[in-house]
Amino acid sequence: MSNEMNKKVCTISYGCQMSERDAETLTAISEKNGYARTENPEQADLIIINTCCVRESAENKIIGKIGQLKKLKEKKPQLKIAVAGCMIQQPGLLEKLQKRAPHVDIWTGTFDHHQFEGLLRTADQGGKAALVSEAACETTEVVPLAEKGKLRINVNIMYGCDNYCAYCIVPYVRGRExxxxxxxxxxxxxxLVKNGCRDVTLLGQNVNSYGKKDGFAYDFSDLLTEIDKIEGLYRIRFMTSHPKDFSDKLIETVARGxxxxxxxxxxxxxxxxQVLAAMNRGYTRGYYLERIARILEIVPxxxxxxxxxxGFPGETEEDFELTLDLVNTVPFNQAFTFMFSKRSGTAGALLQDQVPLDIKKNRLQRLMALQNSQSLSWRQKMIDNRYEILVEGxxxxxxxxxxxxxRGNEIVVFESREDLVGxxxxxxxxxxxxxxLFGELSEP
Ligand code: SF4
Known part of the structure; x- marks a missing residue:
C-alpha cells in the first residue's frame, strides 16, 4: 500500500472518551496506510464514522449522518466510507444498516481494530468489507497509537465492564472486563511522551477494578505510581471511577503523586x-457521601x-429531590447530566414504570440549572488565585x-504574546x- 500522504482521512466520532480513543486508533492506522488527516469531509478520500450506542439521541444523529454521506459519495465515487464502533454491535442493527446504507464500504466493530488495516486494503481495492465481532475476552494491542505532537491523549488501561448497571449497554457491546x-x-x-504528549487520561469503564479479574499482582494505584515516574509527562488523569470499588489507597496515591x-x-x-438499587449500582447514597468525605479529608x-x-424507571419526585439534595451537598465543579433512555437488551428497558418524557425533561432542566449555578460559584471562588496551566493552543x-x-481539568482562556503551547x-x-475561566499570565 502506498505510503505517500496524498490521500486524506476525516474521522467523525461520537460518544465517550473510550470511543474517542478508538477513533484515534483507526485514524492512526489510516495514517500509517497513506492517509493524511483532515477535518474537512469534503476533502477526504476516506471518512470514518465512529459510532456510539450509549444514548439513543446519539444513535439517531449517527444514522442521519451516515445517510447524508450518500450524496458526497455520489459526487466523489472514489470516496471510501467506514462505519465503526459499538453502535453496530447491537443485535440486528448491522444487517439493517447495511441494507439502508449500501454506500458504506467498511463496517467494523470495537473488537476488530487490529483487522482494520486489512479492511482498508479491501476497500482501497474496490471491495466491501464487514467485520463486526460479537465479543472479546482478551486485549489486542494495536499500534501506531496517536498523532505526533498531540498534547492530551487518552490511553486505554482496560476494556469492557462486568457491572451490568440496569441502564447501560456497555457490557453488551464492549464485552467483559x-x-x-x-x-x-x-x-x-x-x-506518547517521546512524541510530545504531556497529559494522559487513563481510560476504563471502572478503573478501580483494574487488573483484579486478570489476577495481576498490582492494582490501579500501583499503575498510577509507576506512570508518575515517567519523565516528561506533566499530568495524569483517569476515568471512570466506580464508587463501589473506590479505595482509600487510590485517594492516598493521588495525594502523594x-x-x-x-x-x-x-x-x-x-x-x-431506591433508584440506586434499581439501577444495580452496588452502593448507597450514604456510602457515596462517605467516599466523598474521605476524598476531601485526604485531598482537600x-x-x-x-x-x-x-428519570430512571420508577423515579418519583421525592427520589429526584434526593438527587438535587446530593448536588447541593457535594461541591461538584461539573456534572454530566442525562435523561434515562431505553437501550434495548438492558434490564432498564424492560422495567414497567417508565417516567414520561415531559417529566424527565423538566427534571433535567431543574438539575442543570442547579449544577450550572454550583459550577459558576465554584469557578468564581477561583478568581484572583493563581493556577498552573498546561497550554494547549x-x-x-x-x-x-x-x-x-x-490540574483540576478546568478550561482557562488567557492572552499571551508568546508561543507557549505545550x-x-x-x-x-x-x-x-x-x-x-478567563485569566492573565502571571510572572513565574
Ligand atoms: S459501571 Fe455500569 S455504567 Fe459504567 S460501563 Fe459498567 S455497566 Fe455501564
Whole structure:
C-alpha cells in the first residue's frame, strides 16, 4: 500500500472518551496506510464514522449522518466510507444498516481494530468489507497509537465492564472486563511522551477494578505510581471511577503523586437508595457521601465531577429531590447530566414504570440549572488565585488568546504574546462563567 500522504482521512466520532480513543486508533492506522488527516469531509478520500450506542439521541444523529454521506459519495465515487464502533454491535442493527446504507464500504466493530488495516486494503481495492465481532475476552494491542505532537491523549488501561448497571449497554457491546498489563501501558505512554504528549487520561469503564479479574499482582494505584515516574509527562488523569470499588489507597496515591491530578470523576447517577438499587449500582447514597468525605479529608483541594441520570424507571419526585439534595451537598465543579433512555437488551428497558418524557425533561432542566449555578460559584471562588496551566493552543473562539487546563481539568482562556503551547505556565484567574475561566499570565 502506498505510503505517500496524498490521500486524506476525516474521522467523525461520537460518544465517550473510550470511543474517542478508538477513533484515534483507526485514524492512526489510516495514517500509517497513506492517509493524511483532515477535518474537512469534503476533502477526504476516506471518512470514518465512529459510532456510539450509549444514548439513543446519539444513535439517531449517527444514522442521519451516515445517510447524508450518500450524496458526497455520489459526487466523489472514489470516496471510501467506514462505519465503526459499538453502535453496530447491537443485535440486528448491522444487517439493517447495511441494507439502508449500501454506500458504506467498511463496517467494523470495537473488537476488530487490529483487522482494520486489512479492511482498508479491501476497500482501497474496490471491495466491501464487514467485520463486526460479537465479543472479546482478551486485549489486542494495536499500534501506531496517536498523532505526533498531540498534547492530551487518552490511553486505554482496560476494556469492557462486568457491572451490568440496569441502564447501560456497555457490557453488551464492549464485552467483559479485561485489563492491559502494566508494562504494555508504560511502554505506550513512554512512546506518547517521546512524541510530545504531556497529559494522559487513563481510560476504563471502572478503573478501580483494574487488573483484579486478570489476577495481576498490582492494582490501579500501583499503575498510577509507576506512570508518575515517567519523565516528561506533566499530568495524569483517569476515568471512570466506580464508587463501589473506590479505595482509600487510590485517594492516598493521588495525594502523594507528583503528576497525578487531584481530579476525581465519581458518577453517583441518582440520589435515592431506591433508584440506586434499581439501577444495580452496588452502593448507597450514604456510602457515596462517605467516599466523598474521605476524598476531601485526604485531598482537600480535590476537584469533583460526576454523572447523573434523571428519570430512571420508577423515579418519583421525592427520589429526584434526593438527587438535587446530593448536588447541593457535594461541591461538584461539573456534572454530566442525562435523561434515562431505553437501550434495548438492558434490564432498564424492560422495567414497567417508565417516567414520561415531559417529566424527565423538566427534571433535567431543574438539575442543570442547579449544577450550572454550583459550577459558576465554584469557578468564581477561583478568581484572583493563581493556577498552573498546561497550554494547549489558540482559543477556538479567538486565536489571539491561548487556552489550557488546570490540574483540576478546568478550561482557562488567557492572552499571551508568546508561543507557549505545550508548556506549564502560571495564570491568575480574573473572571469566570459556568464552563470557562478567563485569566492573565502571571510572572513565574
Ligand atoms: S459501571 Fe455500569 S455504567 Fe459504567 S460501563 Fe459498567 S455497566 Fe455501564
Amino acid at each position: 479485561r485489563s492491559r498489563p502494566m508494562d504494555v501501558i508504560l511502554d505506550e505512554i513512554r512512546t 507528583e503528576h497525578i491530578c487531584e481530579h476525581f470523576h465519581l458518577p453517583f447517577q441518582a440520589g435515592s437508595n 483541594e480535590a476537584r469533583l465531577t460526576t454523572d447523573i441520570i434523571v 489558540p482559543s477556538k473562539s479567538d486565536p489571539k488568546y491561548l487556552t489550557g487546563r488546570t 508548556s506549564l505556565v502560571s495564570v491568575t484567574i480574573r473572571s469566570a462563567n459556568s464552563w470557562t
